[in-house]
Amino acid sequence: MNVTVKVCGVTRLEDARGVWAAGADALGLNFHPGSPRYVDVATAAALSRTRPPLGAVVGVFVNAKPEDIRLRVRECGLTVVQLHGDEPPEACSGYGVPVIKALRVRGPEDVARARAYVGVGDVAGLLLDGAAPGYGGGGVTFDWSLVAQLAGCGAPVLVAGGLKPSNVAEAVKATRPYGVDVASGVESSPGIKDLDAVRAFVRSVRSLNLWE
Numbered sequence: 701m702n703v704t705v706k707v708c709g710v711t712r713l714e715d716a717r718g719v720w721a722a723g724a725d726a727l728g729l730n731f732h733p734g735s736p737r738y739v740d741v742a743t744a745a746a747l748s749r750t751r752p753p754l755g756a757v758v759g760v761f762v763n764a765k766p767e768d769i770r771l772r773v774r775e776c777g778l779t780v781v782q783l784h785g786d787e788p789p790e791a792c793s794g795y796g797v798p799v800i801k802a803l804r805v806r807g808p809e810d811v812a813r814a815r816a817y818v819g820v821g822d823v824a825g826l827l828l829d830g831a832a833p834g835y836g837g838g839g840v841t842f843d844w845s846l847v848a849q850l851a852g853c854g855a856p857v858l859v860a861g862g863l864k865p866s867n868v869a870e871a872v873k874a875t876r877p878y879g880v881d882v883a884s885g886v887e888s889s890p891g892i893k894d895l896d897a898v899r900a901f902v903r904s905v906r907s908l909n910l911w912e
């Protein structure tokens with residue numbers, strides 16, 4: 701079992717290159733104006749051009765207008781859209797790329813809500829995040845035992861929220877996810893990646909033997 705690693709909220713070219721060199725599978729670019737990791741179109745397009753042939757560039761949006769999302773996909777070469785706000789299932793298609801729907805988990809009812817997105821439109825995966833104030837990037841974990849509620853749901857599940865090099869292995873062992881996503885846990889300050897931490901994070905995931 702290979703766990704996909706996404707490093708999110710990259711704002712600088714040197715960080716993007718470092719993230720790919722560390723062995724990450726996906727780079728996240730944040731288009732939520734309220735985020736300290738927000739990137740404008742020109743910066744996002746330049747960051748996106750660092751993508752290796754099989755890497756994914758994921759645009760993170762919060763309650764954005766569909767026409768704005770479509771524009772960003774084209775302008776910035778996004779290969780996946782991550783909807784991290786209050787988007788209903790019917791808002792999860794029409795961008796021309798696969799969609800990951802993120803849900804913030806306070807308790808079992810939020811994980812149950814995730815099921816409403818399975819098999820809908822272009823939803824290709826679910827992402828479970830901790831419930832920090834605001835919409836994401838808050839560095840807060842959730843009760844990983846709740847991920848079991850989605851077993852057999854038919855959608856790949858990514859685990860996020862408060863992950864860092866020191867706890868990501870435990871999170872993976874507890875949840876056996878399709879992938880993990882990290883923003884604040886590998887930073888020296890918001891939007892500035894600590895490449896030693898990025899490398900330690902990826903190494904920690906890759907060194908797990910999940911065939912056991």
Ligand SMILES: O=C(O)c1ccccc1N[C@@H]1O[C@H](COP(=O)(O)O)[C@@H](O)[C@H]1O
Nearest residue numbers: 708735836837839860861862882883884
């Ligand atoms: O990172 C942000 O600032 C952000 C803002 C708005 C929506 C999503 C955001 N990031 C996503 O939040 C989770 C968890 O981040 P963290 O590792 O706990 O800092 C992750 O999925 C990011 O993609």
